[in-house]
Amino acid sequence: MSILLRNIIRFVLLLLIQVFVLNEILIHQLVSPYIYMLFILALPFNLPRPALMLLGLLMGLSLDMFMNTMGMHAAACVFIAYLRPFIINILSPQGGFETTQKTPSMTSMGVSQFLIYAAILVFLHHALYFTLEVFGFANPLYLLLKIILSSAASLFLIILYEMLFFSRK
């Protein structure tokens, strides 16, 4: 499958999972998991930065359309799309990741590297999104708990997704 087709399918699949499965699940007021930003996390390594940010904006706006949160998801997505190359640069070994695997995943980056990479970006995404959603620091403990617990839940789902679709070498 070509990388383009694979990413288009992933875009639609993640959007549908997010809207029709995850948004319907009520675990707790503090835990609302998001998996759709895995699309941005799993875009090819060699994609130029403007493209990354525009795709992030597209993904965010698509989700905003379904969730009536106009611009909030888009802002968080553009934010992590902008920061993604920095994080990859810090985590990459000398000479960059091997070019046979063109997208970031557990097999191409190694399990621990990928976990750190995903955890940082998921946390940043949730931090910005929930700050915009709650809009105000009147209850910082609530906000912090929500960011941490939701990040943990999202990360768990992302690991599950990766294990389902990328287990083979």
Added chain:
Amino acid sequence: MRNLIIFLRRYFNFFLFLLLEVICIVLVFQNNNFQRTAYINSANNISGKLYDKYNNIQYYFHLKATNDSLVAENTRLHNALASSFDSVSTANGVRIDTIRKYSDDSARKVIGAEVRKYYYAEAKVVNNSLNKPMNYITIHRGSKQGIKPNMGVISSSGVVGVVRSVSDNYAVILSLLSKSNSVSISARLQNGKEMGSVHWDGDDPEYATLRDIPKSAKMHKGDTVVTSGFSALFPENIPIGYIVGYMQGDKSSTSRPVKLKLATNFYNLQYVYVIENLLKDEQQRLEDSTYKLIK
């Protein structure tokens, strides 16, 4: 000039990032404006249709609860029917029936000479959220069926919210479960008639807070809180919730907040009624012209 272009090209990524973020933030703030119609929301055709399809499947799992609520409402309406009462003869004076009849299409033309104030339209819920600070409900009924922004919405058991934006066939309702002050419903105690307002604090979709009720008001657990009918959105005496207990309030204040269990069960909402107030414009015009006189 050359240096400026070099500078811009060098930091192109950063400026693009700033530009996109500014666009997003502007969208966020524009969306907070209650009157403005937002186009990218679940009322548009793509997401509305998709939610509609999905709801067709999900609907089956709620059939039992939906049926129960409809039967309960039928019982209530039967009890309110005139034929359920043994009435004493009132034919000792001349009475004029003042019910005005309207045509059923969206133009609502007057057929009879009598006055009708509220017109109810049923609508199917196709999407509903519960766990956000601002919750929205999408219904399958839009401007083609006569829905306009700022109409009140109730369920068979109580108040649901206010219509916020409308497309051809869908409408988005700002649910009572919205944390900001954009939704506050004018309420009163059914027994004592004291006025207050109902807000949601963003925690539990089953409970809300009733504010501005004076400390002197007599309240008991289980008392009903109903709409006051002062706002043009809802008719009088539609249940909002039932009193559960007092909440910790400001001691120096003359009012105290009361915790309410909401009458509407937002978990299995399937059908709602949109209320059109046919005399709203007249009331609004009179109130506006009076304000102008005072100024």
